[in-house]
Amino acid sequence: MTEAPTVALRGCSKRFGERIALRRVTLTVHRGETLALLGPNGSGKSTLLRLVAGLSWPTAGDVEIDGVAATRLARASRGALGYLGHQTQAWRGLTARENLTVMADLHRLDAPVVAAALATVGLADRGEDRIDGFSRGMRQRLAIARTLLHDPTLLLADEPTTGLDTDGLAMLDDVLERRRGDATVLLATHDEAFAARHADRVVRLAGGEIVA
Amino acid sequence: MIGAALTLAGKDLRLELRRREVVLGMAQFVIVTLVIAHFALVAVGDRQLPKAAAGVLWIAVLFTALLALGRAFAADHEDGALDAVLIAPIDRGAIWLGKVLAQLTFLAAMEVVAVPAFWLFFFQTSGPDIRALLAALVLANVGIASVGVLVSALAQAGRARDVLLPVLLLPLLVPLVLAAVVATLGSFPGGDGSVRALGFLALFDTLFVLLAWGTYEHLSGD
Numbered sequence: 168m169t170e171a172p173t174v175a176l177r178g179c180s181k182r183f184g185e186r187i188a189l190r191r192v193t194l195t196v197h198r199g200e201t202l203a204l205l206g207p208n209g210s211g212k213s214t215l216l217r218l219v220a221g222l223s224w225p226t227a228g229d230v231e232i233d234g235v236a237a238t239r240l241a242r243a244s245r246g247a248l249g250y251l252g253h254q255t256q257a258w259r260g261l262t263a264r265e266n267l268t269v270m271a272d273l274h275r276l277d278a279p280v281v282a283a284a285l286a287t288v289g290l291a292d293r294g295e296d297r298i299d300g301f302s303r304g305m306r307q308r309l310a311i312a313r314t315l316l317h318d319p320t321l322l323l324a325d326e327p328t329t330g331l332d333t334d335g336l337a338m339l340d341d342v343l344e345r346r347r348g349d350a351t352v353l354l355a356t357h358d359e360a361f362a363a364r365h366a367d368r369v370v371r372l373a374g375g376e377i378v379a
Numbered sequence: 380m381i382g383a384a385l386t387l388a389g390k391d392l393r394l395e396l397r398r399r400e401v402v403l404g405m406a407q408f409v410i411v412t413l414v415i416a417h418f419a420l421v422a423v424g425d426r427q428l429p430k431a432a433a434g435v436l437w438i439a440v441l442f443t444a445l446l447a448l449g450r451a452f453a454a455d456h457e458d459g460a461l462d463a464v465l466i467a468p469i470d471r472g473a474i475w476l477g478k479v480l481a482q483l484t485f486l487a488a489m490e491v492v493a494v495p496a497f498w499l500f501f502f503q504t505s506g507p508d509i510r511a512l513l514a515a516l517v518l519a520n521v522g523i524a525s526v527g528v529l530v531s532a533l534a535q536a537g538r539a540r541d542v543l544l545p546v547l548l549l550p551l552l553v554p555l556v557l558a559a560v561v562a563t564l565g566s567f568p569g570g571d572g573s574v575r576a577l578g579f580l581a582l583f584d585t586l587f588v589l590l591a592w593g594t595y596e597h598l599s600g601d
Binding site: 220221222242243245246248250252254255256257258259260261265269270272273274275297306313 | 382383386387390393394397398454455457458459460462463464465466467468469470
């Protein structure tokens with residue numbers, strides 16, 4: 168999967184016990200498109216992104232990336248996926264550089280990629296610090312660096328602006344703009360202005376359903 | 380596969396060196412268990428002591444292993460780092476193998492303390508054959524770590540994860556621990572020998588390593 172993929176959800180539902188997180192969602196994100204998912208807390212945005220990432224199985228319906236079920240992607244195709252979750256997905260106790268080096272090793276990337284990623288998110292001078300002392304915004308920067316480390320062509324970002332200061336937001340704007348058209352992007356956000364800046368299309372979720 | 384597993388195991392070992400959450404607790408637990416058993420078994424005669432001591436050692440090893448297995452995925456769940464690993468372009472069996480390698484290191488570190496203490500408390504003169512005992516420890520460690528990591532991953536998905544791990548794991552490990560006890564008893568002077576019990580442990584390891592490796596892929600995700 169070297170070019171940006173197409174993502175398709177067909178009649179997709181997800182239930183956690185008695186709670187229905189997503190109801191019969193049908194949605195296509197076209198190759199190279201940036202789509203913003205807007206909606207209040209609990210509307211199903213994060214669940215939808217986890218389904219596309221293959222981290223969660225749909226209770227009903229299908230989630231496909233270029234025609235392949237998201238939970239059955241080949242290893243190489245998983246390598247084209249970048250997932251920025253609502254958690255920072257880093258190990259406390261390791262430094263910023265060590266966190267990225269583990270992920271770079273798993274993606275078989277060389278060490279210079281780690282230094283470049285740290286510089287991109289403004290953490291070049293904090294690479295040797297353990298992330299236990301990082302603020303939420305700095306951890307978010309590290310999470311962005313980790314997500315972009317392998318230059319994914321399918322980018323899933325769940326509330327990517329969380330904790331970022333003005334400089335951090337500018338960095339994120341720049342990063343997303345540079346990928347526009349080259350990657351298929353799904354953004355889940357509350358921030359209408361952020362969605363308007365980056366999205367080619369906006370889909371609104373409420374109660375697990377597409378409402379607009 | 381092996382490279383990814385070594386990367387992940389190295390990460391776990393580095394975290395343990397910095398946080399010291401697991402091995403020190405294991406060492407303390409196993410020593411306290413052996414000390415209590417030592418005093419409790421004072422009244423047991425010299426003829427019965429080897430049997431009781433062999434049982435004590437393996438009970439201590441088994442329950443101490445639970446301490447480490449209960450925390451096997453804790454750092455990965457703390458900030459959701461496991462998600463990033465799950466979508467990496469690696470065989471998901473490498474995640475299991477990395478955890479097994481880390482757990483084997485923790486178990487070995489604990490046993491470096493436990494075995495001399497076992498000797499000190501129970502056998503000042505003639506104990507079991509050390510080669511047979513070490514072979515039993517190595518084989519049992521492989522079984523405990525490979526099954527334990529799989530069950531630990533399974534237990535993470537449930538709400539009562541702290542209870543689920545021992546409830547699911549201990550019954551699975553009963554045959555392994557019984558074989559380890561028999562191997563230890565057989566290695567005492569005048570014992571029946573340990574070869575058959577060690578062979579059973581090797582068979583258990585082979586079966587469960589293959590089963591755990593093949594199953595882990597399907598446990599990851601919600």
